[in-house]
Amino acid sequence: MLVLHGSAARAQVVNPDVPDASQSSSQRQRDADSPWVVQQKREIAKKQNEARQQDIKKDTDKLLELATQLKQYVDKTNENILSMDVVKKAEEIEKLAHAVREKMKGP
Numbered sequence: 001m002l003v004l005h006g007s008a009a010r011a012q013v014v015n016p017d018v019p020d021a022s023q024s025s026s027q028r029q030r031d032a033d034s035p036w037v038v039q040q041k042r043e044i045a046k047k048q049n050e051a052r053q054q055d056i057k058k059d060t061d062k063l064l065e066l067a068t069q070l071k072q073y074v075d076k077t078n079e080n081i082l083s084m085d086v087v088k089k090a091e092e093i094e095k096l097a098h099a100v101r102e103k104m105k106g107p
Helices: 002-011 025-032 035-076 082-105
Strands: none
Touching: 035 082
């Protein structure tokens, strides 16, 4: 008897992500447009943008470091020698630059 009662209580837990069937769509819309919900969404978006900006800064610092290393590798080579380090470093820069561009576009 206690087992059934416990499972019935668990079945009544409401998932906040799933709209309540007893609420009308206009009620759900009013809840979604409430000042508190709007403020929470803004704060979340702001935090996500700050994190994205920090990632972009970190990646651009890495790009600068890689570009400097590439320049040093190229300066050490001549017209007859192409180091594999130069090719690998250029590929790494290309991948990181692509990632930075995608992050700048945003979600």
